[in-house]
Amino acid sequence: MSDIQSVSTMVEGDMSDRYLTFFLGETIYGLELFRVVDILTIPPITPVPGIPSYIKGVTNLRGKIVPVIDVRTKFNQMEIEYTDKTCIIVVVIHDMQVGLIVDSVSDVVTVEPNEFTNPPEFGGNESNKYLSTIAHTGGRIILNIDCEKFFANDLDMFSIGGI
Amino acid sequence: MSTIDPNMELMAGFIEENTLLLDTLDEIMIESEKSKNISEKNISEIFRIMHTIKGNSGMMGFETLANMAHSVEDVFFIFREDPSKLNIVQDSIFDLLFQASDFIKNEMDALQGGDAEHQDPQPIIDQLHKQVARMNGESGAGAKEPAPAAGTPNAPAAPAPAPSAPDSLAHSVNGYYHVQVFFEEESRMENLRAYMLLSQLKDWCENLESVPQSPESDSSLTAQIVKNGFYIRFKTASTSEDIMEVIRNTVEVKTASLISEQEYVAAGGTPLPKQVEAPPAEESHVPQADTAPSTPTPAPSAASSAPSSAAPKGVKQNLISVNQIKLDHLMDLMGEIVTAESIVASNPDLKGLTLDNFNKSMRELRKLTDELQDVVMSIRMVPLSGTFQKMNRIIRDMCKKLDKNVNLETFGGETEVDKTINDSLADPFMHMIRNSVDHAIESPEERRALGKPEAGKVTLSAQNIGGDIVITVSDDGCGLDPVKLMNKARNQGLLTKPESEYTEKEIYNFIMQAGFSTNTQVTEYSGRGVGMDVVRKNIEKVGGTISIDSKLHVGTTFTIKIPLTLAIIDGMEISVGNIIFTLPINSIERSIKITSNDQLIHNTDGTEMIMLYGQCYPLIRLHELYGIETSVTNIFDGIVILIEYGEKECCIFADELLGEQQVVVKPFPVFLNKYDIKGYGLSGCTILGDGNISLIMDANSLLHLNER
Structure with a gap:
């Protein structure tokens, strides 16, 4: 378990401008910090049939059963072998916990309001449609993920298949 | 008025009890409406229910509710006296009562949502009063109860409401204090307010007594309290000022003043014990007692500390209501214990050891946890x-x-x-x-x-x-x-x-x-x-x-x-590749090692069947169904399990049986609800002893799968 665990409880006050950054290859992505509840090294994952390939299965998070999504697969990037740097970031969406597999976790950054730009509307790759903003801060470019968009496909509850 | 108790537990209890009472009320009413009559037993039952609701609401400070219950009580008071009066109002009374019950129910729901009272009860109350009037109009006799200060005979020895007169007297007799309390005019249900006052004082005082005794048990005492005031005697370690402060701060208390013992006795109280070993012969001491109307006077309770046990409770004494969160927690713990037990019993450290005593103790433990589990389950069961x-x-x-x-x-x-x-x-x-x-x-x-x-x-x-x-x-x-x-x-x-x-x-x-x-x-x-x-x-x-x-x-x-229950099942763990599935024991008929090629029948559409004991069963190979890589693909190497549900049976093929274990069933994460996992013959997951997750198979949907 990582030492960054429970960042959310360490940081007090308004967290809306704070992001947890992580790597996929060379690219830095950001997640809204208030959604993050935990960061762990890869636990054993039990595959579940009948779900999209980017959901790797379910894992046991302190007695809770949590689905795990491989962000690489979701972004249509090549899957790589999990290493000891590979992490699961557990986020909360609509009161549900979901684990996100990422290459490695970087750090928490505070983004000033003037450092945001909007993502390009057209073109770009699979990952761009899940972005909320792009932040230029500290000489780095961070692609901030919009969790609502990211999970939209799975949260679409009204298309439950046949009976 | 805002005396909503900050103590949420009290509130929850209040809502729970009233909801139960209202359910009973509905039941009785439906039954009665069908038979177009209310039996005498039911009349007193409804009366009791309304009385309890009124008492509870009054205590919690919900006047609207208490008034509503009070009006219904008025109606049933008349029925109780003379059931034949029911005929007079039969046409409208049922609807009205349902309305009243709905009203209270809605208020309860609102309270549960944390809102304060908001409906206007007056139309229903007016209607109820009209019915009372109708019945009284027909007969001329009847309800003496409704209006708080109605027609009570004069009370002889009572001091006029001039509360501060005897202030100069020595108030404390051997540490005993005597207090006379008047409630705000028009505060209604003074008897309950008096009871609330007593309950409040209980924390501060000893040997609490009052005139009248048990004020909450008889609403007819209201008039007496309004007229003469409410007398209390208590012994306290605190200073009299502190206690007076408490009394004066109680809701709807208008004035409270210390009085002498003589006045207390004159008002109908028992003298202090050292003077007379007073038997609870209240009747002779209490001139006001006969001002009570026709309802029976309260049972003279011996000079005990507080009249708290007087509320009619019936058989409920043996039941306790428990917060469901606690039960859920108990259930979770039970699950943890079952898992922990499995971890101990199948601990890898024990492999290959001969442990007769250990195994014996383990069986004992297993028996106890099984029993405990049954009890925990049964607690949660409701008809x-x-x-x-x-x-x-x-x-x-x-x-x-x-x-x-x-x-x-x-x-x-x-x-x-x-x-x-x-x-x-x-x-x-x-x-x-x-x-x-x-x-x-x-x-x-x-x-x-x-x-x-x-x-x-x-x-x-x-x-x-x-x-x-x-x-x-x-x-x-x-x-x-x-x-x-x-x-x-x-x-x-x-x-x-x-x-x-x-x-x-x-x-x-x-x-x-x-x-x-x-x-x-x-x-x-x-x-x-x-x-x-x-x-x-x-x-x-x-x-x-x-x-x-x-x-x-x-x-x-x-x-x-x-x-039947979502919680804990006996499961058989079976492995396919490096994945462990759990199959409920009760759906397994038997497991078979296939030895002869003749038993395997290939259908033209690629499906397979197994011939067992002269019968043909369809075969599902789990590794193919779930797309799992395994070295065991030959039917002779693995194991075939015959599963059944209802009338249907089929065979599934897995690598190996790992052993029996009790598992706690957990649903799939809500996040995955969109996907049809159940369509793959799986019903949930469970956490194994080593912390890994195993998927639980469901015979019923496996069999359906086969039909498709």
């Missing part, structure tokens, strides 16, 4: 009858509104289910019954024309079948029309395959899809196309299934199947 009963009320109201005649028959209400399941069934039942009454059952005229009995019938039945509870909701209405449903489905673009391929069952299932309503007319009760899909979702949430059977012009039957 379905309560939920069934509520449907009576819904049918009654709908019949009135829609001018239909429908009877509800229930069977198997004593069947017990887990509380969580019971709670999640109320809504689906309500939807289904509303649908039945609103759409399915025809108007009396139509029914007559069709040659059916004029009164429609809705049947609710529940029974235990195997490990499941099977509940059916059926009506003898018009039934579902497959042709109409098909047209509608086509218009809404719900068809996913050629029309001719739809079976009747599949067509019926359309009604459980979101947004599908066959009723062209939207009524108050149904027709918006939400409903049946919500029903399905609610039932699936607790691991159940629902199916529909219908015959045009004959009726419709919904069959709901729900697992």
